[in-house]
Amino acid sequence: LTPGAVAIGDLRLEHPILNGSGTFDAIAARRAFGDALLERFPFSAFVSKTITPEPRAGNPPPRLYETPAGLINSIGLPNKGLEGFLADDLPQLAELPVPLIVSVMATSHEGFARLVHAVGERREVAAMELNVSCPNVESGLIVGERPEETLSLLEAVRPLTERPLIVKLTPNVADPGSIARAAEAGGATAVSLINTLKAHAIHRRTGARWLGGGGGGLSGAAIRQIALEQVRQVAAAVEIPAIGMGGVESGADALALLDAGAVAVAVGTASFRDPLAGERVRSELVDELARRHPKDAGDGLGRPDSEPAASTST
C-alpha cells in the first residue's frame, strides 16, 4: 500500500510528497550527507530555490526569528542568477533521482520570459514554478496579489514553453481563489500554496526591527490551519491541480491537505529539523490512509483503481 502517483500535466510524481521551494538545497545537503541523499531522496520531485535573472546576494543578517511553533525568515532570494544556475547548479541537480522543478522569479515580464525560455528548454528540467510574490517594476504591484497581473504574466510566458508551469500563490491576499482562477485562465498547469505569511519581529531591548531585511515571512506549524483553509478555497475555485503546503510535519497534516483538495503536498520548514521529514511524512501518510481504508488494498489514496490521481482532481 503506497500513496498513489500524481500527474501534474506531463509531470509524473511517484508519490505525493515533494519539497517547498527554498526549504531544501539538494546540492548543499549532498555535501553534508554524501550520496546517501541520492539513495534515499525524501521527495518525489525536487523544487529548487528560486532563481532570478541576475545573481542576488540576499538580505543582510539577521535573517531568522524563531516564533512559537514557527519561523520568520527574511532571506532575500540569494542565488547565482540564471547563468550561474545553468552552469553550476543544473548539472548537479540533474543527478537527483527525481524530476526537477525550477522555481523562477523576476520583476518584469521580460525577466520572467528570459527565465522560462532558458530554463524550459533544458532537458534536465521537468517543470517550472513561477514565484509571483514579487513586484512588477512596471506596475509597482505584487504580481501574485492581483488577478490581472497574474493573468498577464501567464499570457506572456505560457507560449514560451511546453513544460508544466506551476504558479506559487501568496497567502497575503483576501481571495486566493481569484488569483488561482487568473493563473488557470492564463494557462497555468497547476498552482501551489501557500507561500509564507508576512510577519515581523521586534528587538526586545531596542524596539528596532529584528530582521536585517525588514519584514519577513512566517512558516512552520503555526501556519498549518491557514494553509488548509486557503488550499480548500483554491481547490474549490479551479480545475487545475493544487499542490498544498504550510506547516506539514506529519502524515495526518498531509492527509488533511489532500482532503482539502490538494493532489500533492510539500514539506517545508519541517525539513530544517530533519532532512528526512519528507520520507517520514510519506510513510505516515500511508499509515493514515490504511487506517482510514482498512479493506482497501488498492492505491494509497483509497481510490478503487491505481491510476494516477487525475490532474483535474478537486
Add this chain to the structure above:
Amino acid sequence: MSKTRNQHVLAPLGRRLAEVVEVRETGGYRVFSALDREGPEPEAGQFYMLAAARGWGGEDGRPYLARAFSVAAAEAGPRGVRLDFLVEAIGPGTERLAGLTPGDGLWLMGPLGRGFSPPGELAPSAHGAILVGGGIGIAPLAILRRRLAGAGIPAQTLLGFRDRQHSGGLELFDCSEIRLASEDDADSALVYACGPPAMLEAVREMCLDRGVVAELAMEAPMACGFGACFGCAIPLAEGGYMRLCCDGPVVRADEVSTALVAGSGH
C-alpha cells in the same frame, strides 16, 4: 576559498536519537555527554544540530527548531561515539538542553560543516598553534587541543572567562598549565580562535594586521545546519555572504569581512 578546503567528515542522513549518558557542571556551564551509536567521529570544529527528544516546543511553542552546538570532545568506544557538548542556559533551546539528565533522549544530526584545518595544511611553516578562546566558545578548542596534542603539534592556549566561576570551563582542556603566548610565538604560529563576537573580531583584526594565519570558529543563528535555510549568512571579504553551516563554521580570518554577527539569542 572554503570550497577547496579539506574534505570534511560526512553526517549520516537524517536526525537520530542518542542517549544522554552523563551531565556535569563545569564552572558556570553544563557539559552533557551523549552516546551516538550510529555517527562517525567528528573533526574538531564540526557541529551538531541538537534537540531534546521530550519537551521541545515548550509552554509557548518554543524551542521549535534544533540548535547548533560545536562538539567539545568526542571519544569512540565499543558502544558508539561519546560526544560532549557545553551549554549555558540563555534562551528556550539552551534552557531545555541544560535541563537534560542521564537517560534522556537527544535528537542529533551531524557532524556538520567544516572543522579546523590541520596546521600543516593551513600554514606549513608554522611551528605550532595558538588557541584563543572565550567563554562558551572554548568548546571546539578543547577537542582541537586534544587532537593537536595527539598529533604531536605544540599548542599554546589563551582563554578568557567573564568571571572566576566560569573559568571552571578550563577543566575541559585536561592540562595543568595554560600559558600566555608571546609575540615571538605569534610570528611562527597560526591561530585558532572561538569565542564571543567581539573577541573573535579582535583576533581577526590582530592576525590580519600581522599577517598571521588564523581560523575562527564562528556562530550564527541557523534553522537547519545543512544549507537549506540560508539563515546563517556571514559577510564575505570579497562581498556577498557565505552560509556558515556548510562553508564554515570554521572560516579563515581573511575570508570574512567581520566576525561581529548579529541575531544570536532571542
